[in-house]
Amino acid sequence: DAGVIQSPRHEVTEMGQEVTLRCKPISGHDYLFWYRQTMMRGLELLIYFNNNVPIDDSGMPEDRFSAKMPNASFSTLKIQPSEPRDSAVYFCASSLTSFPAANEKLFFGSGTQLSVL
């Protein structure tokens, strides 16, 4: 398996523009997670899906952020409008089953480095 695939690898945009980040989870994994990493706050969970359904979006910072999973092999994280404080590395991850009871582990993609000017 190719692992979790994210695109683009780098994104540079101007404040106010719409940004869309993409993720393809590992085939057969039922859970998909979006994380954001910054120097100040470290790795933070934004939202996760189970069988394409959003389960917990309490980590999504504002209404400017939205995430969808139209099918089992694709998810998007959209920021509209983007702001400089959104600059961070955004990671997608997937797992076969849930934490913690399932003794499971997460597989991360390589991330998208977002810079909002």
Place this chain on the structure above:
Amino acid sequence: DAKTTQPPSMDCAEGRAANLPCNHSTISGNEYVYWYRQIHSQGPQYIIHGLKNNETNEMASLIITEDRKSSTLILPHATLRDTAVYYCIVVVGANNLFFGTGTRLTVIP
């Protein structure tokens, strides 16, 4: 929910064992301890996890104290490619891993 405490940085000579400590004094009885690492510009990578017993796999060993309040990740023969940030993690709520700030391990030639 349990949180973790790790030293911010450590050095290790190449070829020697790297022992990375972690305190998780408030861990509850059914919470696993996970270790991940993040090499520069990459996503976090799973290393090992355990509940009560010591664990070993092809990457590392995990030693958990009997009271489960602390653990140590052991890389038996560190290489330059093991230079990374190592996160000791416990699960905080359903499907939410608390990564903390981790330990930056530098393997020195």
